[in-house]
Amino acid sequence: MEHQSAVAYGNHYGNGYLGHSLSSDEIGMSFDYIIIHESGHEWFGNSITSRDIADMWIHEGFTCYTESVYVECLYGYEKGQNYINGLKQNIANDHPIIGFYGVGFEGSGDMYPKGALMLNTIRSIINDDAKWWKLLLDYSNKFRHQIIDTETVVAFFNKESGLNLTPVFNQYLRYPAIPVLEIKREKGSIQYRWKADAADFNMPVDVEINKKQVRLQPTTTWKFTETRGIKDFKVLQQKFLIDVMEVE
Ligand SMILES: [Zn+2]
Known part of the structure; x- marks a missing residue:
């Protein structure tokens, strides 16, 4: 100690x-x-x-x-x-x-x-x-x-x-909770936003889209990925302490 x-x-x-x-x-x-x-x-x-x-x-x-x-x-x-x-x-x-x-x-x-x-x-x-x-x-x-x-x-x-x-x-x-990256799959694109308690919460997050690393800049309002026709989407969660939740 x-x-x-x-x-x-x-x-x-x-x-x-x-x-x-x-x-x-x-x-x-x-x-x-x-x-x-x-x-x-x-x-x-x-x-x-x-x-x-x-x-x-x-x-x-x-x-x-x-x-x-x-x-x-x-x-x-x-x-x-x-x-x-x-x-x-x-x-x-x-x-x-x-x-x-x-x-x-x-x-x-x-x-x-x-x-x-x-x-x-x-x-x-x-x-x-x-x-x-x-x-x-x-x-x-x-x-x-x-x-x-x-x-x-x-x-x-x-x-x-x-x-x-x-x-x-x-x-x-x-706050007790960690930020949650909410994602929605729609017609080959991904929508994403943060769910968090802190005012004006935003931070970037790194993901892999079709095996290529991309940095997203989510906020608390929905955004679309620039890439369409996404077959493969992975959030690089080792780098960010977050939860990822797929929503309808
Ligand atoms: Zn200690």
Whole structure:
């Protein structure tokens, strides 16, 4: 566990976490989870600390994300994606990740896996790895040894990415549900839109249309794919934490 000046360790020096893996992907059993997770807290938790425990995702979401960065550094992008997507099994979508301010009330335990997968989603939205890694490094340097809150994180990510990510952060942090991509098949075309709670929710999503990768820009109103005669349509769900629902 993270503490200023020291990290506490308790995993009997075994791989995984107390004999099992938090990820459904087998790679989770190839390293000592607690060594990696708690090391991540030196940056996210100890160096950058949340002002209120309601914003504890600032520790746990980022630190959980560092686990997948570790896997990616050792084994490459695909394995990192498999690891982080294997954490989905732990997401409850029961309560918002942000708790209640001023009363010592932390939010849902989803702050770990869902927080990490939200960051992975934002990486896919930005769609430029050089920019993404620089943003994370700049974030950890800019707020080094500081106490911050959710608004500070969101403002920094908006400024550095040049995007308005506020509705994305709001959906994942302030509502229990994740965005649902609704799709309708009609005469060889696909209609699509987001169903979400956050005001003005929108974000891109990558799909495969007839085996070719295409980036769609759904909003909460229906749009059509430019391609007609679609035989094959697949949403690349490893890159975005979303549900996909076919509607009539
Ligand atoms: Zn932790």
